[in-house]
Amino acid sequence: MHRPPTAEAQVAAELAGLRPGLVPRYAAELPGARAAVLTRLWRALAHEPLPWIARRTAGAGGLALRLADGRTLRGPLADPYATDPYVTAVFLDGAAYDDPARLLTALAVPNAAGFAGELAHSVASLALSRAGSPEPPGAWPRRDWEWEQRVVDGHPFHPNCRSRPGFSVAEQFAYGPEHRPVVQLGTVPVAASECLLTGAWPAELRDGGRLLIPVHPWQAAHVLKSPCEPGPSAHPLMSLRTLAVPGGPHVKTALSTRLTSSVRDISVYSVGASATLSAFAESLSDRMDGLLHITRTLGAATANSPDLAAVLRESPQRFAGPGEYVLPVAALAGTGLPDSPARLAALARLTLTVGLRLLEWGVALEAHGQNLLVVLSGAGDPLRLVYRDLADIRISPARLARHGITPPELTGRLVTDDVPALRRKLFGSLVAGALAGVAGSGPALRAALAAALPDVPRTADLAALREGPLPAKALTLMRLSPRTPGDQWAALPNPLVLEQDTSDQ
Template sequence: MLLLGPPGQAAAASADTTAEITADTAADTASVEALLRCCLRELPGWDDGPHRMLRLGGVPVRARVRGLALRFDGRPEALLDGGWEPLTSDRLASLAQAALFGDNAEFAAQVAGSRATIAEILAARRNVAPPADPWLASEQALVAGHPCHPSPKSRAVPLAYAPETHARFPLRLLAVRAGLVAEEGDVSALDRIAAAPEGYVLLPAHPYQVELLAPDFGADLVDLGPAPADVVPTSSVRTVYDPLIDKCLKFSLNVRITNCVRKNAWYELSGAVELSSRLGPVFADLAARFPGTAWLPEPGYRSVRLGTRLLEGLGVLIRCSPWGRCAPGVTPILAGALATGFTPLGDPVAWWRAYVERVALPVLDAYARHGVVLEPHLQNVLIGLDADGSPVQAVFRDMEGTKLIAGRHDLPPGRVSEAMTYDAERGWDRVVYCLFVNHLAEIAATLGGEERLWPVAREVIAEAAETHGWPLDDLLTRPTLPAKANLSVRWARLADRAAGYVPVRNPLLPC
């Protein structure tokens, strides 16, 4: 019924060398495609017959692409020495570099590093079985990563901690003198992991973050060694699932993954807990209006008051696990994993209608009625599938990306409120990009037959807009939607929050 399997995963060849070549080839294909999608979105191009064309540093590049998600038919090519040659990711990186203004000495190495990581992941996956828990298996299925980022897997984290290689590892347990603990909300789950010595409080840490920060530890932090049981890393790498306490734990990792160094700022730790208490009534209302809506609250965090570097670097957020938030018989699956490949039972159009109803309607109502900006990209939404594989729930997560619209909420002034707030326009761009361009476009491309699917999405959304009084005329009539400019932001080495948008065709327009 459900076929989870990213491109290249079928690279299980009998001879080792063949398998390595296959992994390298699959990794290069994925890397060309991710970078070329960015170029196609962010750089000027034109159509020539069946091809989408670009000129990069004076060299013509051509590709056959389908749909808003830019899925490729065949290998993209460049016109080199008078002939069309298949693009490699090294070649494309240097052509892209020539087409971009300014200078970025890290860019080519990031593209190459990402490709090498994908190849290593593919090779490692030949020898390990995915977790038996289908939700965790889906968290570990994003082999190629973000489909529209120049270097989706460029990251300095050892494979021993990688979700994609089905790693498991024990957390490192630290003990903090009781008077030095920083915490808010309900953190009782952490104390169930192990006992701390008298006068100390337990602070579980990601073992790789401990490696990075250990030189800064003083006598006030006691290292109790590895935890007695393993945790399982989820798709964001830094958030793990701990089966012992049935909670997810979101750590800081002082490592760049896609656009951000993944460090929880102190105001984000506070903000996540504050948002979790404010969103309880909002999600209760959403679930009443849109059955199947669920979310993963982040009820508390703990850290240490030993300077900002350790306060932020060792902060751990507790997040509810999805099984407990889904109805009996419903299996949570990461939306991003569905996008890597699956086939629904029965009529794909009916499946899509149910999917759009579950995912899009609560997101639009959260914005219009409650002034809440969810961040429903493929990695922040779990889909609850019933026994037939039909989408019956949508589970929203990640309070860091969730914001309140300025002026719609009673917030005290200060850094925490500031980081929890977007102005209405910025919030709307974020919602539209995450929901349609990042998420639904990928699901539609995977289902296939997009020309049948988008009119259904339009119908579902237009009907709901009328019923609920959402002001969506602009969304349903504007010629373009905003797509996040990941190439430009990486090239300029800017923070993710500085990322701009480029226009892409609005698939909701009637044909």
């Protein structure tokens, strides 16, 4: 019986036709890529509320997961905050699995087949990213996109860290930031009367009574399936769909494919809310004593379709002073900051001070390592923060009113007074996401938090952070529950209590 080629073999075959000299390096990167994705998957199996895991038992020999069907899965003890690929194999009823896609196929749980395919693609794309990414020069970059293109491995905890379904190898080289391409954006002219436009739209993206909406080339070829007029040249950032125009704005384009968890488009709702949200956020940053800047949304437009829309934002580069650097928190590994306990604690102190103050006022940031940027001194010390992309924050009118702040005139998913939802949004993205990703392990995260917490705002939210488990998005559960809308959550062991018992769950 003929079997289709595996994702690894398919990428190897395409690579052989495009850049045959990279094939040996790609093959050499595959074992490490499998371990990196398997480590992320094992974290999920160990800590997420997956309904087909009946019992978890931790001991000196590692972690045993008793499945609902009676089988047993064994592996090492799982540090939920570790980023190094320490899981090279796990054992299902004694059989070893070093490939995350093969493991999930063998588990045969509901919706496993589709997710296994995504994991296979994540492994192959991660190996390709590592093989094809140029070695960064020794000097720190000065241009914003160069920092972002140094982040090769993607999301530190999602098994789909590099899954790019629908992208050929040629398209990954052409559009993936780690390969450092220059991308020629397209534009689609649409009559202004047929568009929803908020904010200002620049003259260079107008043609008489028409708006020229920037379009990603992949979107033009695979979704719109129509030719575009040439637009500006730009450098892709970490999210792939957002690109930096040299000397100009960051352009967030619609990109209707699934990267990690979500299909990437731009909703009509987010375009309609963007100007109000940007003005409100700017007023909040004015209250932050210089600790936080928020990039302004310059303009947003949609042809009343999430597949044809764009958002223009100012570059975070404007917030870096002479001799300073501004970079996403996810790129801090390239600065040596994670190796300095004092600087890691300073980052935790700065981010928690800003995050908890805003949360007390009534705004929960989605402060993961991509949205949250830090301004470093020339010596590498964290000075202040920059936040971008307001599309997924949460706003509490009740809390704002309690502090004498007029709530913005917004409705819909951005607005909630639910306290657990507000705390999950901030703690899950900032502590379990950005800070954990920089720290790289539970012990390092605990040390940074223990040093920082005495100096941050003493709020009820801080007490909740100290006392309970740490919320984190249940990323694998969400991929295995495609019909369940919205975020789902896991409760991770509190990093401040490393000896917390996680057995017999």
